[in-house]
Amino acid sequence: MGVAIVVFTWMVVSGTPVNLNCEEPLVEATTGGNPRWKIHLDGTAEVDPGGEPLIVFDDLGAEPLSVSVEAAGGRQVLCGRPESGKPYGLNLKKDDHSPQTLLTVRFLGEARTSEEKDLLAMQATTLRLAHLPRTVLIEAYALDTKLGLSGLSKKVKEYKNNVQVSPPKDLVREVETALTDAKARESCGSSVQGSPTHAQCQRAQAVNGALSSLMQDLESTPRPTTRLDIERAESRIELALQKLETVLEFKPEEIQSYCEQVAPALLWFDNPAHAVLNVVQVPFGGLGTTVHRIGWGRGKHPIKNQTPGSAVSFIISNVPHGTDISVEARERTGQKKDVAELLSGFAAVVLRALPSATHLIVGHEGTKYLPPAIASTACPKVDPKPPPNFAPLEPRSSRAYVLAEMPEATVDILFCEGKTCPKDTSTVTRAEVKPTVSPSWTLLAEVGLNGAIPTADPGWAMGAPRFESTGGAAGPETLFELRYPLDVRRLVTASLLFGWRFHDDKCFLGFGPTLLVGSGGGALTQLNLRAGNRISKGLYFTYGVGVRFVPVATDFRPGDLLAVTGTGSTAKAPESFRTDHTGMLVVTGGLSFDLAVLGTAADSLVASMGTKN
Numbered sequence: 264m265g266v267a268i269v270v271f272t273w274m275v276v277s278g279t280p281v282n283l284n285c286e287e288p289l290v291e292a293t294t295g296g297n298p299r300w301k302i303h304l305d306g307t308a309e310v311d312p313g314g315e316p317l318i319v320f321d322d323l324g325a326e327p328l329s330v331s332v333e334a335a336g337g338r339q340v341l342c343g344r345p346e347s348g349k350p351y352g353l354n355l356k357k358d359d360h361s362p363q364t365l366l367t368v369r370f371l372g373e374a375r376t377s378e379e380k381d382l383l384a385m386q387a388t389t390l391r392l393a394h395l396p397r398t399v400l401i402e403a404y405a406l407d408t409k410l411g412l413s414g415l416s417k418k419v420k421e422y423k424n425n426v427q428v429s430p431p432k433d434l435v436r437e438v439e440t441a442l443t444d445a446k447a448r449e450s451c452g453s454s455v456q457g458s459p460t461h462a463q464c465q466r467a468q469a470v471n472g473a474l475s476s477l478m479q480d481l482e483s484t485p486r487p488t489t490r491l492d493i494e495r496a497e498s499r500i501e502l503a504l505q506k507l508e509t510v511l512e513f514k515p516e517e518i519q520s521y522c523e524q525v526a527p528a529l530l531w532f533d534n535p536a537h538a539v540l541n542v543v544q545v546p547f548g549g550l551g552t553t554v555h556r557i558g559w560g561r562g563k564h565p566i567k568n569q570t571p572g573s574a575v576s577f578i579i580s581n582v583p584h585g586t587d588i589s590v591e592a593r594e595r596t597g598q599k600k601d602v603a604e605l606l607s608g609f610a611a612v613v614l615r616a617l618p619s620a621t622h623l624i625v626g627h628e629g630t631k632y633l634p635p636a637i638a639s640t641a642c643p644k645v646d647p648k649p650p651p652n653f654a655p656l657e658p659r660s661s662r663a664y665v666l667a668e669m670p671e672a673t674v675d676i677l678f679c680e681g682k683t684c685p686k687d688t689s690t691v692t693r694a695e696v697k698p699t700v701s702p703s704w705t706l707l708a709e710v711g712l713n714g715a716i717p718t719a720d721p722g723w724a725m726g727a728p729r730f731e732s733t734g735g736a737a738g739p740e741t742l743f744e745l746r747y748p749l750d751v752r753r754l755v756t757a758s759l760l761f762g763w764r765f766h767d768d769k770c771f772l773g774f775g776p777t778l779l780v781g782s783g784g785g786a787l788t789q790l791n792l793r794a795g796n797r798i799s800k801g802l803y804f805t806y807g808v809g810v811r812f813v814p815v816a817t818d819f820r821p822g823d824l825l826a827v828t829g830t831g832s833t834a835k836a837p838e839s840f841r842t843d844h845t846g847m848l849v850v851t852g853g854l855s856f857d858l859a860v861l862g863t864a865a866d867s868l869v870a871s872m873g874t875k876n
Contacts, residue, residue: 291349298350299548302368304328306541306660308578309556312548316360317350318368328372328540334359340366362574364547365663370540370655379538379656387532390650391457394525400511401521402462405641406448407509410441410470416507419477419500426496427488430481438481442474448640458533459526459639473506522642528650530639539649541657546576546665556580559678559692568699568767575666575696579678582662584654590664591677591684666696673697702765707773709758709793709805711853725847726750728816730825730836740826741834745819752781758791760805760855771795771803771855777811788812791851801860806852814842 296315302308303322318341320330332341332353340353358364374380391398407413418434448467454460480496480503487493548554554576557564569575582588639645666674677684678692685691715725730743762773777789788811795805818841819825827834 291351300366300545302543302545304370304541304657306543306582306657307580308368308543308545308661310545310548310554310576310578312552312554312576313550314548316355317352319348319350320345321347323347323370324375326372326375328370331369331371333367333369335364337367359547360549362547362549362552362576363665363667365665366545366547368543368545370542370657371538372540374538374656382654382656383538386653387455388457390528390532391455394529395457397521397525398457398459398529399462399465401513401518401641402459402639403466404509404511404513405518405639406445406463406466406470407507409640410444411437412441412470412507412509415441416504419504419507422481423497423500423504426480426500427486427493429486435478435481438474438478442471442478445471445474454533458529459641460530460533463640469506473503477503518641522639522645526639526642526645527648528653530645531647531649533647539653539655541655541660543661544663545578545661546663548576552576554578555694557678557692557694559583559586561692562690563693563695565695565697567697569669569696571669571671571698573669575669577664577666577676577694579662579664579692581659583659584657585652586680587682588662589679589682589684591679592674669696669698671698697767700764700767702763703768705762705764705771705773706858707760707762707771707793707795707803707805707855708858709756709760709775709791709853709855711756711758711791711805711851713754713756713789713809713811713849713851715811715847715849725753725811725813725849727814728819728821728842730838732834732836733824740828743825743827743834743836745816745821745823745825747821750781753785754781756780756785756789756851756853758789760791760793762793762795769797771797771805777809789849793851793855795855798854801857803855803857804852805855807850809849809851810846811849812844813847815845817841817843 296317297311297313298317298319299311299314300308300318301310302318302320304320304324305322318332323345327344329344330341331339334340334353334355335358338356340355340359341351345351353359353366374383415437418431418437422430422434445467449464449471451461451464454464476499480499483496487496546552546554551570552574553566553569555564555566556578557580559579559582566575579588664676664678666676674696676694676696677688678694679685713725726748728745728747731746731748733742733744756777757779758775758777760771760773760775762771762775764771772794774790774792776787777791778786780786780788789809791807791809793805793807795803797803825837827837829835
């Protein structure tokens with residue numbers, strides 16, 4: 264029997280656009296109650312499964328920032344600029360009220376420290392350098408195509424052979440139109456080398472210079488007549504044509520690939536005033552569920568008494584952004600189960616990918632899209648968005664996982680760094696999830712120490728009555744006194760207890776007879792009622808009361824004297840006198856061994872011995 268794992272690829276921030284135009288603005292909660300979620304900017308999260316579906320943002324700092332909360336499918340349930348410590352309600356649908364729902368919380372704002380600014384600049388520079396030649400050439404080709412420089416250059420070349428006459432009016436209009444379009448794109452603004460905007464403006468400036476020179480020649484009067492003036496005009500036009508020449512041409516699919524994979528991220532970095540500060544994921548929780556917080560990189564976390572059939576959620580805290588985590592379930596045999604095999608099981612670990620973090624700005628009107636300053640000529644309809652591997656500026660975050668249905672067996676869930684988990688899991692972050700153990704019947708073998716409170720009833724000593732010599736004599740007779748000597752050995756008993764294990768097998772309650780008293784015999788002479796607490800697996804400390812049936816003389820009382828004919832060794836103590844049994848209340852404490860555990864251990868020992876042989 265396996266554990267089904269459904270794993271969607273984890274990405275700290277993906278490149279899929281998400282609607283962040285605040286369709287669900289912040290609404291401060293007006294009712295009381297304990298909030299279910301408390302989210303911190305540093306990535307830590309606290310979840311009270313039984314709390315009201317309210318969310319609180321804490322430790323946000325002095326600088327304003329925006330948040331967006333999304334449920335399944337990236338549907339926005341809250342958006343805006345929160346205040347620290349205030350509870351807010353979420354616009355939840357009926358389907359959201361499920362233990363398997365994961366909420367994604369994104370913080371967006373300005374880089375606040377020099378470290379954060381340096382991190383943002385470093386990520387931007389790395390991306391720009393990686394795509395610099397491709398960006399420059401594609402944006403230049405796109406601009407040349409947009410301005411129609413290929414056809415224009417052909418007409419200019421034809422005119423170059425006859426510069427002494429006035430140029431055709433349609434040629435002048437085409438050059439003038441291309442020059443106007445080029446001037447509209449020659450401003451680089453705050454863009455830097457490697458961005459689409461910068462590549463576009465650099466090409467536009469070169470084209471603008473060439474077309475301006477060409478326009479002067481076309482509009483110059485009078486037209487050149489001398490050979491020297493004609494050669495000079497031809498040289499200037501040839502130089503302009505060289506500047507207008509397209510360096511490299513691209514196929515439509517190459518431009519499409521650039522627009523889908525490269526340009527959005529490059530444009531996103533063009534205006535770094537606001538950035539993704541952190542992305543945090545939390546489980547929905549709810550009544551009947553449990554949420555456990557596990558520290559990343561801190562080894563094994565035992566989780567006990569989980570109700571079979573209920574959802575168990577995990578928050579993996581203190582995870583560095585960019586960490587690639589794989590999730591696996593292993594049975595106690597240590598055998599690894601692949602996803603295909605585990606899908607046939609009866610539980611599911613659900614890990615949902617984080618939606619993207621789209622670039623936001625915060626103004627007096629609330630939160631809204633920040634459009635790119637100047638669109639890419641190659642990709643005029645592209646929206647800026649962060650790259651798939653963009654790391655938020657906060658170094659660490661929390662990730663959420665859900666065991667959709669707790670099985671009736673122990674599940675080891677491994678959270679490993681990398682694509683697969685190692686064979687040695689001693690240093691792996693893992694959760695050892697144990698179900699609540701159902702109460703069960705069992706047999707215990709007890710070795711106990713008994714005692715009775717001294718009373719007027721002579722049976723408390725638990726020794727058999729007998730006549731013992733007083734050492735005195737009455738003439739030819741010897742006196743014997745009836746006594747109940749204390750036999751310490753009879754304080755020790757071996758009993759069999761039939762009872763009930765409960766509370767994760769930690770407690771025991773049962774009853775049963777004594778099979779052995781002292782050094783031998785005494786079977787069924789004591790009935791016991793016991794409670795117990797587990798010391799270790801299969802071993803309990805048991806305590807309780809019992810009734811010991813002890814013999815008492817019916818015709819004599821303790822201290823009665825009896826004279827027997829004879830002196831010294833010739834006098835024999837009376838042995839034949841009537842006795843009966845009386846019940847004595849005894850108190851017992853001892854150690855009990857679970858016979859089922861002992862049997863399993865014996866089977867294992869025999870099996871191991873057989874293997875060696």
